Structure formats: C-alpha cells, structure tokens
Amino acid sequence: MIDGSSTTPARERGVRARRQRDSQRTHGVIAGIERQIPTYELLGEEGLVRIEAAANTILQEIGIEFRGDEETLRLWREAGADVDGELVRFPTGLMRSILKTAPSTFVQHARNPERSLKIGGRNVVFAPAYGSPFVRDLEGGRRYGTLVDFENFVKLAYSIPWLHHSGGTVCEPVDIPVNKRHLDMVAAHLRLSDKPFMGSVTAQERAEDSIEMARIVFGREFVDGHCVIMGNINANSPLVYDATMTKALRAYAAANQCAVVVPFILGGAMGPVTTAGAIAQSLAETMAGCALTQLTRPGAPVIFGNFLSSTALRSGSPTFGTPEPALGSLVVGQLARRLGLPLRCSGAFTSAKIPDGQAMQESTMSMLAAVQCGAHFILHSAGWLEGGLAMGYEKFIMDADFCAALHVWMRGLQLDDNQLALDAFREVGPGKHFFGCAHTLANYETAFWDSAVADNNSFEQWRDEGMKDTATRAAERCKRLLAEYAPPKLEPAIDEELADFVRRRKAERPDQWH
C-alpha cells in the first residue's frame, strides 16, 4: 500500500494510496500477501540436522502403521519401503527422494480468479479455524453449530479481506446428517463465497463428492490440471495413518488436488512430552503423508502441516498458545524450507473458553510464531476457542483484525526518502509538532494500521460510549458484516447443477447421525 517510489509527489501518493485502501475495503480483494520480511531462524544447521536424524531413525527403525488400506501398502512396497503387515519402515533417504516431485509452490484457484492464491514461496494465506462442533457468541452463549452458523462463518470470511481463504469445516453443522454435511458445506463455500476452500476428508466418497462439486464449478478438465480444492488429512498420531485418511488423501492427490498433511500431537499424549522429540515425530509423520501423495500422483500439490501442542501439568489438559509450540513452529518452518514444501502452521490457538485476555494473549503468540516461522497456509487464523472445540463469532472478528495487523507487519519497513522523512525534520525542526506538516498531510492516511476493533479513544470517550470491551465491539462489527453481506455472483446454470448434485447425492443415501 505504501509506494516506495519518490518520483510521485507526496500528496498524490497519499491520495492514490487512500483510493487503493478504500478499494480494498470495498471489494475486499487481497489475494494472499507476499511477505517482505525475513523468517525467524531459531536453530543453526547442527540442530536441524539432529532433528532430521531423529526423524530418520523414527522412520527407519520404528516405522509408521498404515491401517486398513491395501492400496497404500502396495504403493509403499513398490516404492521400496519395508512393509511388515501394516507397519511400514522407510530406508533413510526414501522420503526425500519421493518428495522431489512435490511442487514447492502452486496456485489454488478460486472461482473468482482475482482471489486465486499462490501457496508457497513468499506468499502467506490466512484461513478460518476448522472443525469445531460448538459455536459461541455473546448473545447465544455456547451451543452446537448448525448449517446457519456454518454459512455465517463463510459469509464473514468472504466479507473480511484479511482472510484470503474460505476454509473448510468452519464449524460442524450438526443439524445435518454426518454423511451429508459435506454436500451442504461445499455448496456453501462455492455459493456464498468466491474464495478458495477446502473439501471433506471424513470418508473417501465424501472427498470424491467434494472434488466432483468443484468440477461442476471449475470444469472437469480445468480441475485435472489445476488445484481448486484442498483436503485436510490428519495423521492418527503417534505414527499411524488410518484408512479413512489415506483414502481421502489418495482421492485428493489422484485428482491433482491439494492434501494438507497434518499430525495432531499433544505432547505427553500423542507424542513425547519434550518439544524436540515432538518435532522429530511431526517431521516423520508429515513426510510420510506428503510422500504418499506423490506415490499416488507425482507432482500433485501437497502442504507440509504441523500441529504441536503442550499439556497442562496438573490436569493433563491440552494447552494452546504456550511458548513450547511457538518454538516448535519456528523450527518446523526451518525443516519445511529444507524440504522445499509449502508449510501449514498453527493459527490463533487458545484454550480459553471466551474471547478474553487469555484468548488473545495465547492467540497472538501462536499466530506470530506461524507468521515468523514462514508458514504459507495458516489454518485456524480466526475464530478458534477452547482448543478447537468452539468457533467464536467475536473471536473470529478479533482474530481477523489481528490478521489485518499482520498484513502491515509482513510488509516490513520501507526505507525510501519519503519514509526517512528528512524533509519533515527540515520543515519542523526541534521542539515543534509534526501534526500539520506537509509530510504528515501527505502520509497520514496510509501511515499506520487502522484497527477495526481496537478502542484507542481516551478513557472519557470510551466511558461515555458505554465502556464496551473488545468482545462487545467485535459482536457489533460481526452483526454489521452479516447484515451487509451480499453473495458473489454465480452463473445460474452452475448454481442449479450444484443444487441438483446435492439433492441427488442426499437422496441416494439414508441419513447417518454418527
């Protein structure tokens, strides 16, 4: 937004930048963000090599179980792994050799081309939180999520330019049968938004339905040659992939669509209680999942995912937004760069039940680690509460506001003559104020990040306006955004074909509720 050139007169630059900003506010088109700042390198070469060696030992000596999926075992056998029943061990070097075909960057296409996203390189993508059975807002409290809630979060993510991606299961619509939810969810992403999105992974047929719906909108041939949908694949840590996940993974890869491969490691439960060990495990598990996409279809897009958490010592409860996973993220970023794979990392994690001080302290630490570690795709960027059990409306707004701040932060510092402002010092001199000087007038509208949620007014103003806390202000903004929402255009023929597909698939199957 701030133009580095100093050939344009300052005032004109100000006007142009303002127009640009207003246009972004109105149309909300920001196709990801290109990071201008360096990543934060925590470990040196020696430390990284130690962790990679530990991951290699896990892969070679202990191995990973692939349960209930003969085709996956066949692929590993053919690739040269040591397959013993369902336990697969991997000679050192095998993973990295297989992963050579995985692209280091790719584009996830949106149905609105202006919203297509580059994944990898210097690009960073923010996506909403994923997978909560509950939702929460100030008025209604905590309750099970419904399709209405799901659609609301898709609308909010569409309305907020700082979220580049529509996400996937933004909450569980528990009022819809388990085996039919994916149809309504994917339809909502495709109809109510034109940003990139994620499909279902909870069964092979649901993954295939999701991809099929994308084909209706993007065209069968286009989909075969381009990534238009992602599926989020969890390892069943420690060191297990179950058939549901490998079959969904293979469905996405076979269709040339992106699998996001993510272990879910709570230290002391699904992994060791020490962070270095959990990172080594994460590296081993993720490499295995990513490699499986390449065995299925060499060159298929894949994202190297990471989800580390800590545990409360007294209760055994999982904790989020704590320092250990933040350090872990920084190291995982370094490891992913050495593999040359796009990285998914953490997000606005917290174990808080409401969007209060704890929630934002933990979320801020977690999000900053994700951005600083060099993550390319940051799922759970907005809305996360209760360790992922609840999606918060106000939290969503507050987190998205921090995503806006991170856009400015990742742009880094400009150092042209206008930014260094020597002329301003010459104009103002010692002891005077910069309020009205030419440099301030030319720059002030674009100089500083402008929060949509923070209250920077005086105590007296804040008091006279009702002493609202952040969550209350966020609730007001949330209602305004939903009231102002207008859906993006979708060709009626495509809309009808989608509806027809959903109707047909729903009619073919009896409802399942668990």
Next chain:
Amino acid sequence: MIDGSSTTPARERGVRARRQRDSQRTHGVIAGIERQIPTYELLGEEGLVRIEAAANTILQEIGIEFRGDEETLRLWREAGADVDGELVRFPTGLMRSILKTAPSTFVQHARNPERSLKIGGRNVVFAPAYGSPFVRDLEGGRRYGTLVDFENFVKLAYSIPWLHHSGGTVCEPVDIPVNKRHLDMVAAHLRLSDKPFMGSVTAQERAEDSIEMARIVFGREFVDGHCVIMGNINANSPLVYDATMTKALRAYAAANQCAVVVPFILGGAMGPVTTAGAIAQSLAETMAGCALTQLTRPGAPVIFGNFLSSTALRSGSPTFGTPEPALGSLVVGQLARRLGLPLRCSGAFTSAKIPDGQAMQESTMSMLAAVQCGAHFILHSAGWLEGGLAMGYEKFIMDADFCAALHVWMRGLQLDDNQLALDAFREVGPGKHFFGCAHTLANYETAFWDSAVADNNSFEQWRDEGMKDTATRAAERCKRLLAEYAPPKLEPAIDEELADFVRRRKAERPDQWH
C-alpha cells in the same frame, strides 16, 4: 530448568528440576534471564546504514536543542559540537566517538546480591510499567493512584519471580506532595523489595535525594564504584532536551549511576508519521542523551532507550501494540547492537482501558517485539493500560504471567538425547499413548510452561467453577499475592537512617502540589 546433560538418569533429573522450580516459586530468586535464542534481524546492512545516515543528517544539519542548562552546553562545546545558542549540531562521528567509553554490559546491584542484574549481552530484565497517574482494578475501577497503590505494586513485583526489577514510578502516588513523592517511592523500593529499582528524575534535587538514599543502603563508596540505581530520562521530542532532564541525567551519571535515555515519539506528533523517520529521530536523540552521560563521567553506565508509537488516523489518538512500532523495535535492536549499548525497549503496551482481548493482543505483540529485538531492559513489562495513563492490578498479573512464558521461550529448544526422546518412541511405538511411559514420567513436571492465570480446563469444569474470565482469575491471584506478601529483611539501623532521611527532607521543604 531443563538440564541438557544426559549422564544423569532421567527420573533424577526430573526430581532435581522440580526442586529447582519449587525453590524458584518459593523464594522467587531469578536474577534476570539469559537468552538462549537468536535475535530477529529485520533489516540487512544496507537498510541499517540508511537509517544511521539519516540520524547523522539530523544531528549534523538540524541539531538538538538543550534548553536552560549551561553546563550541558559547555560540555558539548568542549567535546567539539557546534553550539549556537541552545541549538547543538554534531559533526558526523562525534557521537560514536564519545560513546566508546560507555560500557556494553554492567551490573545493577540489588541490596540482596542474589537479585543483582546483568544489563546487556545475552541478559534480559523485566521491570513493571512506569508513570501512570491512575490505577485500576476490577473492584475499585479507575481512580488516581496513591502511596498504598504504589506500595502494592512494589510488593507484587517483589512477589513475582518473573519480574526481575522493582521498577520506578510504578504509579504516581498523587496523595503525596509532588516534591516529596520521590522520598516515599524510593523508600518503598528499598524497604518492601530487595530487587534493583529506579529513582526520581523530575528535578535535580529529587534525583540527588534518590541517589543519596541508595548510598544509605549500599554505602557511599560502593555506590561510587557500582551501579545501584537507574534514572529514566526522557528527551522532549522532537529534538529537544529540557534542563530538568539533562540535570537529572547528569546527576545520575556523575554518581556513576545508570541513566536510561528514552525519546518518547508518537508518530505524526513528536516525530514524523513514517516509521523509518521516527527510528532515525529516535537514534539521533538517544545517542545525544547517552553521549551526554559519557561527557559527564566517562564509563558511567547508560541504557539506550526506545519508545515508538503510532497514531489512530481518524482520531489522532496514540495507539499501542500495533505493527509499526513492533517493526520499529526490531530495527532499533539492530541499531543498538551496532552501537554496543544495552537496549531498553517497548513493553506490554496497549491503548485498551481494561485488561480484555485488545489489551492482551496488543501487549503480546509489543512484548514479543521487545524480546525478539534483543532488548536488555524491558520497562513497562507489566501493568500498562490506556497508553500508560493507568496501571492495572489484574493487567499486572496477566502481563507477569506472560513474562513467565517468555522465560521459557527465551530458553529456546534443547536438543539432547532426552529431549529428542527416541527411547520414548522405542518404548511406545505406533498407535499407543505417551501418558504413562518412562520418558513422560521423568520429564512431565518440567516439560511445559505452567501458566498461573490461564484456564486450560474443559468447558464443563470452567462453567462449573463460575465461568471466570482471565481478569477475574488475575484479581484472585493478585489478592492472594498481596495477602501472602512478607517483606525482605532490612537491617534496623539502615531502616532507621532511611526513615530519618525521609523525615528530614520532607521537613526542609514546603509541600508542592503541582
């Protein structure tokens, strides 16, 4: 706390580490923290040189006014600066040449030697917020601070091991005359705590009283050879130092005590609206103040300070914890390292009026920038609200808890065999849980940071325990800490001499109330 050696059996290490932790919890002796992680380098050489060149231009061409202090002008004239009335211009290279005598590290001694602090190098010190006229807690709301409040915050900082320093004007005790407050404040730091502290700077005689009180406790000769007190000196930005500040600065330096030199730059008001220019100004102003300490007494300890803020575009209000100052901190850290001076940076800044989501989001971003930029002395680490106008009791507890998290974060990642946990993987294998395994038992008590404020319990537990928000839990902890507070020992003769000094000085002067 986590021992890297792998020659000690894991279980014994666990016990030892637990004992160590318990002892820290009980006695609260943590003399600063030694950072094990690298700093975050934002700019490359070329960018840093550009900013340094801009600062040199400001110093040489525009100059800095030193108002109403003939002795300071005389010192500059003698040092080779160009003195024109009260405006002083500095040939390029003069500052850096004068600053060569400033120590890159020094010790601020505490009256309890176990709490003495290394300032500089890899050491990081957290100190409470400074200077608020108002205080706030959940029960009493917002009100003017009193000496009781002041003493409460000194007691709290003493009780919390993650705050290494007692701070200075932790709040303004407005119930005490302006010209006598410093006596009660310094007495409180010396009596109610045994951590290092800061004295008064609001008049030369108050600075000298503060140092004199330190001499009573530490001994006259010791004080002349060792740093035992700090004074926080503000430039009157832009590009002015007034006589109150230079006289206080010279009082501290002449006594071989530490001046913390800090411009206070709100972008668009006391400095340009662009961050790069504000950084250049900050560098110029701070170098001038630091150099003045060395002209006063070569070798006197001094801290290079930094206080950047942004402005809300619509209202002109100052904003805190926003991305621009966070970037600024990272760059100032690089500049201070190139000067070889210890750095003071930001803190838990926010413009929020209450310790809610905004407060902790802004504070976390600001504190992380301070720690990542390599700051050695972080004033305003706990309590800050309303852009510094109010000191919050609950905010103090919440911020101090984040300071605890930062201790773990700055310790970085250990990579010994115990941490890499390969034996744990061998014991547990695929698909099993790590809950009861030997590695978990040996490590779990020290594995993860344990927050004193966060609620990590399930929703149901949290609900059944009264659905308390973070501030409510912090208020409970605050009351407990104050109830359990017991003062450190002080020799009765010294205590009496202090009291006598305070009585005498108070009797010598009529009360001043503004």
